[in-house]
Amino acid sequence: MIAFYIISYYFFNLSIKKIELGTAYAVWSGVGTALLTAVGMLVFNESISLSRVIAIALILIGVLILNLSQSSSQA
Numbered sequence: 665m666i667a668f669y670i671i672s673y674y675f676f677n678l679s680i681k682k683i684e685l686g687t688a689y690a691v692w693s694g695v696g697t698a699l700l701t702a703v704g705m706l707v708f709n710e711s712i713s714l715s716r717v718i719a720i721a722l723i724l725i726g727v728l729i730l731n732l733s734q735s736s737s738q739a
Contacts, residue, residue, distance in 0.1 A: 687734050694727040 704710040
């Protein structure tokens with residue numbers, strides 16, 4: 665687990681050299697939340713409901729909009 669934390673922070677550190685800190689953190693936490701929720705539903709048989717699927721989609725859409733808004737502001 666410690667090795668994964670170190671690897672995760674290493675790649676996070678690399679990402680903030682290319683994109684803004686707020687965007688990098690939003691991507692890191694948003695995608696992590698969505699992935700862990702999906703793993704819980706698929707691997708651990710947690711309940712899958714329409715509201716959970718919509719919530720995950722909204723998280724991913726928000727991350728996408730953040731990335732697009734950053735790339736358009738740098739252009």
